[in-house]
Amino acid sequence: MPxxxxxxxxxxxxxxxxxxxxxxxxxxxxxxxxxxxPLSRALLxxxxxxxxxxxxxxxxxxxxxxxxxxVDATALMGEIRLSARLLAEIAGxxxxxxxxxxxxxxQLHVHIVARFLSDPAWPGPVWGHGARTPYPPHAAxxxxxxxxxxxxAA
Amino acid sequence: MPxxxxxxxxxxxxxxxxxxxxxxxxxxxxxxxxxxxPLSRALLxxxxxxxxxxxxxxxxxxxxxxxxxxVDATALMGEIRLSARLLAEIAGxxxxxxxxxxxxxxQLHVHIVARFLSDPAWPGPVWGHGARTPYPPHAAxxxxxxxxxxxxAA
Numbered sequence: 001m002p003x004x005x006x007x008x009x010x011x012x013x014x015x016x017x018x019x020x021x022x023x024x025x026x027x028x029x030x031x032x033x034x035x036x037x038p039l040s041r042a043l044l045x046x047x048x049x050x051x052x053x054x055x056x057x058x059x060x061x062x063x064x065x066x067x068x069x070x071v072d073a074t075a076l077m078g079e080i081r082l083s084a085r086l087l088a089e090i091a092g093x094x095x096x097x098x099x100x101x102x103x104x105x106x107q108l109h110v111h112i113v114a115r116f117l118s119d120p121a122w123p124g125p126v127w128g129h130g131a132r133t134p135y136p137p138h139a140a141x142x143x144x145x146x147x148x149x150x151x152x153a154a
Numbered sequence: 155m156p157x158x159x160x161x162x163x164x165x166x167x168x169x170x171x172x173x174x175x176x177x178x179x180x181x182x183x184x185x186x187x188x189x190x191x192p193l194s195r196a197l198l199x200x201x202x203x204x205x206x207x208x209x210x211x212x213x214x215x216x217x218x219x220x221x222x223x224x225v226d227a228t229a230l231m232g233e234i235r236l237s238a239r240l241l242a243e244i245a246g247x248x249x250x251x252x253x254x255x256x257x258x259x260x261q262l263h264v265h266i267v268a269r270f271l272s273d274p275a276w277p278g279p280v281w282g283h284g285a286r287t288p289y290p291p292h293a294a295x296x297x298x299x300x301x302x303x304x305x306x307a308a
Binding site (some may be wrong): 060063064065066072073074076077080081084088096097098099101103104107122123124125127128 | 251257281
């Protein structure tokens with residue numbers, strides 16, 4: 001018998017590291033898919049109040065950043081920085097907020113939010129602030145196309 | 155004349171990367187110093203409502219995670235994970251929240267907060283929630299000694 005049967009890989013590289021990954025249905029309902037980076041699914045929060053990206057590492061069962069292995073954690077940091085740069089180029093924020101909370105949706109996900117002195121939650125956090133305001137269809141389309149192109153070119 | 159005179163280093167490694175770093179006075183006033191990791195100053199938020207660490211990369215002028223170079227960003231991710239593990243061991247939280255906001259204090263700093271279903275802000279974020287409640291002196295002393303020892307041994 002083999003030491004590591006296929007049904008019980010002993011490390012993330014022994015099988016498909018994305019096996020079993022399924023986007024949380026609440027994240028799916030609130031966001032628009034932008035593309036898949038090497039580690040993470042990139043999403044746009046469908047909330048016109050704030051330019052707001054979400055990265056979801058495609059690792060089943062991960063809830064905390066500490067649940068990732070070191071290679072994935074380094075990749076996540078790179079994808080956070082890439083997302084922050086794209087968002088800064090497109091939105092020109094006064095500040096960028098980065099957060100991994102997961103108090104409601106436990107699937108590991110990282111928020112990258114462009115913040116403005118003039119936005120409705122400033123200087124407080126966006127999480128838990130009022131109700132999500134979906135983009136008007138045309139505005140979402142233009143922004144989504146720009147972000148998809150930027151992620152694809154990155 | 156040298157190509158890179160000492161008064162104008164062309165990269166972070168050309169001089170002391172910590173040159174000019176000074177902890178923001180608001181962070182200093184609200185926290186207790188735990189120790190210095192290779193990149194970051196580790197602080198305990200003096201707020202008995204939440205076990206709450208803050209990491210401040212010792213890089214003058216950094217405000218965004220994207221302001222760090224790639225080596226420092228990878229180091230920061232490692233120190234976030236270390237801090238989350240120590241906090242989990244000591245506090246046993248239901249969830250760990252990680253955030254880099256900086257809407258009020260712009261000096262780059264990362265919060266690592268142990269969250270509990272029973273805590274006063276759950277499931278909302280801790281930032282901007284009510285007023286900081288300093289530890290009673292004896293409680294702070296015991297916790298600070300444990301955290302200092304854990305960081306020093308890490």
